[in-house]
Amino acid sequence: MPESPEVQALAEQLDERMAGHAIISVEGVDRRIVKTRDRPPASVAGARVDGVRRFGKYLGFDLGGQWLVLSFGRNGWVRWRPGGTPDPDAPGYAVGALTLDDGALLEIAETGDFLAVAVWVVDAPADVAGIADLGPDPISPEFAPADLEQAMGSRRKQIKALLQEQRSIAGIGNAYSDEILHRARMSPTVHAAVLTPEERERLYQATVDVMRAAVADRRGIPADRLKQAKVAAMAVHGRGGEACPVCGDTVVDHVFGGASAQLCPTCQSETAS
Structure with a gap:
């Protein structure tokens, strides 16, 4: 299961690569992973990525007034494709993909037998119950x-x-x-x-x-x-x-x-x- 050190490293990488770019499309999202049916992931198409942050084990994309939030579950992860071409030999299977204005592709993938990846579109990260309930973070310098x-x-x-x-x-x-x-x-x-x-x-x-x-x-x-x-x-x-x-x-x-x-x-x- 991805834990906070790996999600933090991923958030920093994606922040560097995605901040300032617009999401052109969100496609191929498995409806079973969508937790906000009234606000599907496809609704963020056209939004600009202001930053990528970690909340515990969650990954959040700041889209300027709304957030796309990912939970990886036990075996979920992402695949970064700068050229926009999926890798057919990559382990697991894609359950969604974001295309950016520079042609890069971010695939959301599940590599286990049980689909546990989850995605939300919310006004603020704390609108996701799992984030709202998080305790203090030992990675933070403020953890005492x-x-x-x-x-x-x-x-x-x-x-x-x-x-x-x-x-x-x-x-x-x-x-x-x-x-x-x-x-x-x-x-x-x-x-x-x-x-x-x-x-x-x-x-x-x-x-x-x-x-x-x-x-x-x-x-x-x-x-x-x-x-x-x-x-x-x-x-x-x-x-x-x-x-x-x-x-x-x-x-x-x-x-x-x-x-x-x-x-x-x-x-x-x-x-x-």
């Missing part, structure tokens, strides 16, 4: 220990699930929650309520370090390689059976309560310090 403390509090909820709860903390998904907890040396099944002040500080630092470093690492990587770069950068997520890069123990796949995580049993035992 108090923001994490407010999310954690004394809740009897496992910290991996809490890190992925978008209304508490924006932009973190399954992969980066594994990476954060490995950096923080914490088990994903520990409840927020039992964390000590020192553990909360450690979790805060791991959260901002992992997320902000990921953004820096993804910048400049072409859109069609961002997902691969994310996978390659993981220390434990998706690394079951491999050696932990910190201690050398074997990374394990841990299933609990209908959820799963990859972790190092040495670095992330409930007594790790």
Whole structure:
């Protein structure tokens, strides 16, 4: 699933390429992804792109008084075609395409078996419920220990699930929650309520370090390689059976309560310090 570092890198690339250009047409949009039926994506044809921004895991196109908003779901993404010609060998299938006044084509693609991409046309990003409900963003310089403390509090909820709860903390998904907890040396099944002040500080630092470093690492990587770069950068997520890069123990796949995580049993035992 695309998470905020990849969406941020994509937003910056598209902002540089699209800002100042007009959308000539919006075609081939699968009606199943449209969440504002009274304002279909085709209605933005002729609009000028003032900028492209990220909101959590959402991508928003500022069209001067209205916004086109994308959610990628688990396997959605975009394909940037400067020459306007689709690539028939690209993975997945297109569920919509925007053509710009310079001939460039932006395809919205789904690469999974389940169609989870979604698109809205709204007056403001907060008109999308998922954006309106977003919690503080750890990529933002304003994200402070108090923001994490407010999310954690004394809740009897496992910290991996809490890190992925978008209304508490924006932009973190399954992969980066594994990476954060490995950096923080914490088990994903520990409840927020039992964390000590020192553990909360450690979790805060791991959260901002992992997320902000990921953004820096993804910048400049072409859109069609961002997902691969994310996978390659993981220390434990998706690394079951491999050696932990910190201690050398074997990374394990841990299933609990209908959820799963990859972790190092040495670095992330409930007594790790």
